[in-house]
Amino acid sequence: MGAYWYGGYMTDTNERNRIGAQLSVPAYDLLREPWLSVCLIDGTVTSMGLIETFKRSRDIVALADTAPPTLVAQYRLLLAITHRAITMARGRWRESERAGWYRDGLPIEAIRTYLEHWQDRFWLFHDTHPFMQVALLDTAKPTRDKHKSVAQISLASATGNTPVVFDHAFDSEPAELTPAQALNTLLGFLQFTPGGLVKVFRSADKAGALANTAAVIPLGQNLAETIALALHPDQRRSDAEPDKPSWEREPLTESQLSGAPVLATGPNDRYTRQSRAVLFQREDNGNIRWLRFGAGLALGDSDTQPDPMASYRAGQNGPVRISFTEGRATWRDLPALVPGPATENENRRPAAVMAYAASLHRTLGPGAHRHQPLMVAGLASDQAKLLRWRMEQIVLPANLLIDPDRSETLQKKLADAEALYYALRALARAMLVHSMPDPDNKETKARAQSLLAAGPLTATYFSAAERALPELMQRLGAGDFMAATQHWNKALNRAAHRAWDDVVVGLGSTPRGLRSEARHYPRLVGLLVKHAPINEGAAPGDKS
8 A cells, every 4th residue: 555745644545535635745845855955074065854964964064055045044944943943842041051062963853853843844845834935825816827937036047127147047938946946046035035026915025134134154163063153042031922933833824915014023033034925836747937926924124133144334324234245355344243342332233143153152161162264145235136146254263252352453453454445545536636637626536536446446455455364363363462463554554555556557657647646655654654553673665
């Protein structure tokens, strides 16, 4: 007699015949089907289901998806599962317990028990609870007779009236995605989709939790360590609404999809929020070409609920969420990534996951881990227009996370680099203006500004400074503040001179250009003395 899985329970063929006409057979069990791409210790890249991923979390170096939005969303999914599993098994935990999970591995049995308890919610295709999807779309009047290309949820694809860059997908004949590809694409889309027109259930919808964000994740030497480092504590009141992920909630209703934005109950809700309503349409071969689509459960905004993976730098009108700005290296935002002393006039807010990692390092004690790698990944957008995605890694000495003096000094050194850059840029602009006819004319000043923006000054300056950054952090991590300061100031001197020389080359050898450079160079020396003074053993223009 044949047998099959239904809703997480094994039934025989007779039972299948009884259910038959009422419900279709659930398909693609995420607990066991290999859909998560992982990199093992030996360098092998393979795919695993959720149970095997957690079971082998100490053998897995990292998740291996190459799309930054998907990669971040996968880590957030694993964190939500881990948090709920441990909460359901143990309630609140102590930092010493989290340190034990970091050293010895995650509580796998608790996680497996949790996953198997909810396994009927982890089917990709299911009549009432398709994973991270909305079954209602099959019967709701606005969506039941409509479908869209699967490219609708691909942040890397052209669809509708978005411009074609690399992807030449054709909406009326979309390429098929395997279930694994479709799910991973959906996870990244739900977290990073920008706000904009939807026209189904609502005319427009709010953005995903990480729209226009460079998300920060502290990395361990294996997946178990990474989850332990970024695992959020349960800081809510005992009488507060439970922070449930999407699969523990009842299926979304049409009134919810058309209703007002809803604040997140906590990180688990944010990490798995269905910011758009999606329902995959399965082809006969099991793949996906079409889906139903509409507005989702909109995420409400609140200054008291920043995303745990989002960092903020100080802006003119308050905190500004860190994203990927064209031409701006991520390390320039390190002051907003590293926890440090709070000041009344600063709006810097490091991501909460950095505080979780710092707390764990303090519990582990000195010498437990010398360095803390950070992954900064995500997607930048301008309203509904997607601009770029990026993924970078920065390795910090662990002491910079837990010692306020070291982290504050790092912040000050990088602030010195920024201050010198803006002063250098203003001086270079003045030099360009005076190398042109009619320097008092507004059009002349505007032209000089345009030439400077299109020139190499910014790239030359910051690329030269970046080469000195690892040694600066290493010396600060070792507590050698004087040597760190001298090293950094010499590096800023070299960077400023190289950037200045590039601008001077653009002046040419005209008499007006030579006079302008001679006039402004002494002011450059003054800027270096003010912003990056070095000891008497080296001249301000030392390029050694």
